[in-house]
Amino acid sequence: xxxxxxxxxxxxxxxxxxxxxxxxxxxxxxxxxxxxxxxxxxxxxxxxxxxxxxxxxxxxxxxxxxxxxxxxxxxxxxxxxxxxxxxxxxxxxxxxxxxxxxxxxxxx
Amino acid sequence: xxxxxxxxxxxxxxxxxxxxxxxxxxxxxxxxxxxxxxxxxxxxxxxxxxxxxxxxxxxxxxxxxxxxxxxxxxxxxxxxxxxxxxxxxxxxxxxxxxxxxxxxxxxxxxxxxxxxxxxxxxxxxxxxxxxxxxxxxxxxxxxxxxxxxxxxxxxxxxxxxxxxxxxxxxxxxxxxxxxxxxxxxxxxxxxxxxxxxxxxxxxxxxxxxxxxxxxxxxxxxxx
Numbered sequence: 001x002x003x004x005x006x007x008x009x010x011x012x013x014x015x016x017x018x019x020x021x022x023x024x025x026x027x028x029x030x031x032x033x034x035x036x037x038x039x040x041x042x043x044x045x046x047x048x049x050x051x052x053x054x055x056x057x058x059x060x061x062x063x064x065x066x067x068x069x070x071x072x073x074x075x076x077x078x079x080x081x082x083x084x085x086x087x088x089x090x091x092x093x094x095x096x097x098x099x100x101x102x103x104x105x106x107x108x
Numbered sequence: 109x110x111x112x113x114x115x116x117x118x119x120x121x122x123x124x125x126x127x128x129x130x131x132x133x134x135x136x137x138x139x140x141x142x143x144x145x146x147x148x149x150x151x152x153x154x155x156x157x158x159x160x161x162x163x164x165x166x167x168x169x170x171x172x173x174x175x176x177x178x179x180x181x182x183x184x185x186x187x188x189x190x191x192x193x194x195x196x197x198x199x200x201x202x203x204x205x206x207x208x209x210x211x212x213x214x215x216x217x218x219x220x221x222x223x224x225x226x227x228x229x230x231x232x233x234x235x236x237x238x239x240x241x242x243x244x245x246x247x248x249x250x251x252x253x254x255x256x257x258x259x260x261x262x263x264x265x266x267x268x269x270x271x272x273x274x275x276x277x278x279x280x281x282x283x284x285x286x287x288x289x290x291x292x293x294x295x296x297x298x299x300x301x302x303x304x305x306x307x308x309x310x311x312x313x314x315x316x317x318x319x320x321x322x323x324x325x326x327x328x329x330x331x
Contacts, residue, residue, distance in 0.1 A: 003111065025111060030268040030276070031244045036147040036156065036237040042268045053270030062148025063156030063235050066115075069244045073113040073306035 003076070003083045007056055007103050010090030021046075021105050023054060025076055025085065033065035041072070041087075045107075052107050058088055059102035071097030112247040112298050116278050116330045117312030119241050122233040129218055129226035134159070134194075136201035136231060144238055145201035152203070156235045158191045159203065162228035165219065173226065174208045174217035190216040203231065236314060243268075243278075244307065247298045251275060253291055259284045261291065280311055281329035289323035296322075 005028070008020035027043040034040050034057065043054040060068045075085055075096035086094045088103035122142040126134050136145055146156055163186040166173045175182045175190075182188055192214035193206045208215035219225045236242040249266040256262040260281050267274040282290045297308050297319060309317045311330040318327040 026248060028111075028246045029249045029266055029270075030246065031113075032239050033236050033241055034239060035144070036151060042270075044266065045270050050272050051270065053268070061154055062151040063146070063154040063237055065237055066235050066242070069113075069115065070307045073111075073244065075306075076111040076113065077306035 001079055001083055003079075003085055005076070006084060006086045006089060007105060008089045008091040009103055009105055012091060014091040018105055020089075020091070021054075021056070022084075027054070028076070029053070031069050031072060036062050036065070039065045039068055055106045056087075057104040057106065058100050059104070060097070060099040061101070064097075064099040068097045068099050071099070111306070113244045113307050114247050114250070114298070115242065115244045115307055115309045115312065117236060117242040117309070117314045117317070118278075118330055119236075119313060121314045124231045126229040126231075127227040128224050129229050130223040132205045132207060132218060134203040134205070134229060134231060136203065141201065141231065142233060142238070145199070146196060146233075146237065147199050149196065149198050151237075152191060152194055152196050154235075156233070156237065158189060158232050158234055159194045159205070160187055160189050160191075160230050160232070161216065161226075162186070163188055164225045164227065169221075171219060171221035173219050174215075176208050176211060176213045176215040178213045188216075190214075233314065241314065242312065245276070245278070247308075250298075255287045259286075261287050263294075278310075279331045280327060281331075283324060283326040283328075286323070286325045290321070290325045290327065293319060293321045293323055293325050 003025035004022045005025050006022045008014055011019040023046055029042050031041045039058050041056040045052050046054045087096050088100050090103050124141040163182045166182045193216045194203050196203050206215045207217040245265045251264045254262045260279050263278045264275040310319045311327050
């Protein structure tokens with residue numbers, strides 16, 4: 001199944017470059033804590049530069065890094081018919097984990 | 109096949125012990141506990157750490173340690189989890205233990221007459237919160253395995269920083285000469301949709317969790 005992960009950063013309106021991202025789940029490599037309130041998802045580079053990666057930083061409640069990782073993993077394991085999986089849509093207020101509060105996209 | 113992610117908890121739980129405690133606060137330090145220090149006022153309530161004490165002469169006077177009603181009958185030598193009495197500063201790592209007079213249910217009051225009796229108050233990390241503490245890898249980015257020692261196997265994944273011709277390496281410690289058995293146990297889980305729910309803990313040194321094994325693999329560590 002071809003799955004894609006969706007993120008938005010909360011801009012209103014969400015209509016500028018890099019306000020949102022959908023990335024193929026097959027590009028996901030890893031996720032780890034950064035601080036007590038942030039965890040980062042790393043993907044193989046969406047722009048296919050071969051020397052960088054695409055990064056998504058999720059902000060969440062304190063000490064909930066592992067809980068968010070579990071929720072992200074479960075979401076990615078889902079099999080929605082359209083393959084569209086929302087991880088963190090700040091603009092739309094939809095998150096795969098109740099602990100996530102914000103999202104930042106870098107190195108797109 | 110569903111997406112499977114593998115989790116590796118790479119550090120043991122940080123602990124810091126306070127002896128001869130003379131006040132109701134426990135000051136975590138980067139050298140004594142963890143660097144960085146826990147952050148956020150909800151860190152404790154969200155299960156990030158626990159605080160325990162070995163009771164010493166509990167009672168109701170100033171020359172006793174005093175425990176709130178939630179702890180029931182406490183006697184000397186009991187290991188008591190007093191996490192519910194504790195709050196933490198947003199950034200300094202300073203933990204404050206509520207007294208029984210402030211919180212009759214969950215409070216804990218040190219022995220104020222003989223502070224030398226307030227030993228073995230231990231703060232223990234329960235969850236990862238820094239990059240070194242743990243990492244989750246997409247099983248689809250698993251590139252191979254190599255024996256790396258008599259009781260270790262190296263798992264390679266595509267580099268998380270996106271660098272070509274580089275791999276990330278996670279080293280698992282297991283029973284001696286059980287390399288193939290470990291790999292078989294790992295592949296059993298990765299390949300079987302009926303046994304996974306998304307995140308598979310291969311080894312977590314913090315929570316002392318390991319992948320269930322059936323071949324005498326005895327996973328005991330990760331680096």
